[in-house]
Amino acid sequence: xxxxxxxxLKTLAGASVVGMSGLFCLPELQASAPKLDFGxxxxxxxxxxxxVGWFDTExxxxxxxxxxxxxMNQYDIPFAPDNAGGYSALLTVEDFEGGKTSYLxxxxxxxxxxxxxxxxxxxxxxxxNRTIAGLIISHDHNDHFWGLESTLKNDPGIPIIFPATLQExxxxxxxxxxxxxxxxxxxxxxxxxxxxxxxxxxxMCVPQLGVAIAMLDVDIPLGVRGENVVYVKVRDKGYxxxxxCGHPGIGRLIDxxxxxxxxxxxxxxxxxxxxxxxxxxxxxEMQGSIDKIQASGMRKVACNHCTGRVWARxxxxxxxxxxxxxxxxxxxxxxxxxxxxTGANLYVGNGDLVVF
Numbered sequence: 001x002x003x004x005x006x007x008x009l010k011t012l013a014g015a016s017v018v019g020m021s022g023l024f025c026l027p028e029l030q031a032s033a034p035k036l037d038f039g040x041x042x043x044x045x046x047x048x049x050x051x052v053g054w055f056d057t058e059x060x061x062x063x064x065x066x067x068x069x070x071x072m073n074q075y076d077i078p079f080a081p082d083n084a085g086g087y088s089a090l091l092t093v094e095d096f097e098g099g100k101t102s103y104l105x106x107x108x109x110x111x112x113x114x115x116x117x118x119x120x121x122x123x124x125x126x127x128x129n130r131t132i133a134g135l136i137i138s139h140d141h142n143d144h145f146w147g148l149e150s151t152l153k154n155d156p157g158i159p160i161i162f163p164a165t166l167q168e169x170x171x172x173x174x175x176x177x178x179x180x181x182x183x184x185x186x187x188x189x190x191x192x193x194x195x196x197x198x199x200x201x202x203x204m205c206v207p208q209l210g211v212a213i214a215m216l217d218v219d220i221p222l223g224v225r226g227e228n229v230v231y232v233k234v235r236d237k238g239y240x241x242x243x244x245c246g247h248p249g250i251g252r253l254i255d256x257x258x259x260x261x262x263x264x265x266x267x268x269x270x271x272x273x274x275x276x277x278x279x280x281x282x283x284x285e286m287q288g289s290i291d292k293i294q295a296s297g298m299r300k301v302a303c304n305h306c307t308g309r310v311w312a313r314x315x316x317x318x319x320x321x322x323x324x325x326x327x328x329x330x331x332x333x334x335x336x337x338x339x340x341x342t343g344a345n346l347y348v349g350n351g352d353l354v355v356f
Contacts (some may be wrong), residue, residue: 028202039209053143073223079184084110108147127154138244146186157194165226238268269300277308
C-alpha cells in the first residue's frame with residue numbers, strides 16, 4: 001500500500017498539490033499534463049439512501065414557473081414544502097487490506113424526509129458514530145444540499161468537500177443560516193465545525209487512493225454552477241462514475257476520464273442521476289447518450305433520480321446494462337407520484353444496493 005502511495009505522490013510532483021489530513025487537491029488539470037494515476041480500490045458498494053428529489057414533478061415545475069422560470073435563483077423561489085424530498089447516496093470503498101471507508105454523497109432537501117431516509121438506511125447512526133469519513137456535495141441545488149441539517153445534527157464536525165463555486169448563501173447555510181421565512185427554503189440549526197475543502201473549477205481532490213473528486217464547471221439552472229463528480233477506479237474492472245445529477249452530461253464525464261486519467265478509457269459503470277429526460281419526455285438527441293455509454297463499454301449503469309424512466313427503458317431495450325431496482329423503496333414513508341408498479345423497477349431506488 002505504501003509503495004502505491006509513493007507512486008501516486010510521484011505522479012503529483014510539481015502539480016502544486018496541497019495536502020490536508022490525507023486529502024490532496026489539484027488545481028485545474030492541464031491538457032498538456034501527463035495522465036494521472038490516483039490509485040485503485042478493491043471494490044465499491046453504493047447504497048441508495050434517497051433518489052427522490054421531490055415527489056411531484058409537475059408541482060415543482062409550477063413553483064419555478066410562477067417565480068419567473070429557471071433563470072431565477074433557487075433561494076428566491078417559494079417551493080411547496082410538502083413536495084420536498086432529497087438525493088443522497090452512501091459510498092463505501094474497500095481497499096486491498098480489507099479496510100472500508102464510507103462517504104456520503106449529498107444530503108437531500110427536506111430535513112424531515114432526510115431524517116427518515118437516514119434512519120431507514122442507518123446513515124444517522126453512522127454519522128453519530130463518526131464512521132462516515134466525509135460529506136461530498138455534488139452541487140448546491142436544493143434537493144442535494146438544503147437538507148444539510150439532517151447530516152450536521154448527527155455529526156457537525158464531518159469534513160465537507162464541495163465545489164468552489166458554491167453560492168454565498170449556501171456557504172452561510174453551512175454556518176447556521178436560516179432562510180425558512182420563504183416557503184420551502186432551508187435552515188440549519190447546527191453550524192458546521194469541521195474542515196472544508198473547495199474543489200476548484202477544473203480541479204480535483206483525492207481523499208484516498210483510488211477515489212478522485214473532479215469539479216466540472218457547468219452552468220446549471222436556478223443560480224447554481226459547477227458539479228463535483230466522483231471517480232472510483234476498481235482494480236481489474238475499470239472506472240466507476242458517481243454523480244449527483246450529472247449536469248455536465250454523461251458523455252463529458254466519460255471523456256473527462258479518458259483525457260485526464262491513466263487508463264481512463266476503461267469504463268466499468270456509473271451510478272446516480274444522468275439528467276436525461278427528467279420530465280419523462282423523449283427527444284431524439286438523447287440517443288447520443290445511449291450510444292456514448294455503449295461505446296464506453298460500461299457493464300453496470302445504475303441510474304436514478306433525474307434520469308427519466310423513459311430513457312432507462314430505451315437504453316435497456318438497446319442492450320445497455322441498466323441495473324434494475326427492487327421494491328425496497330416501498331418501505332419508505334412516501335412514494336413519488338410517478339413511482340412504478342411493483343415489479344416494474346427500471347432503475348435503482350431508495351434502499352437498494354449496487355456493488356461494483
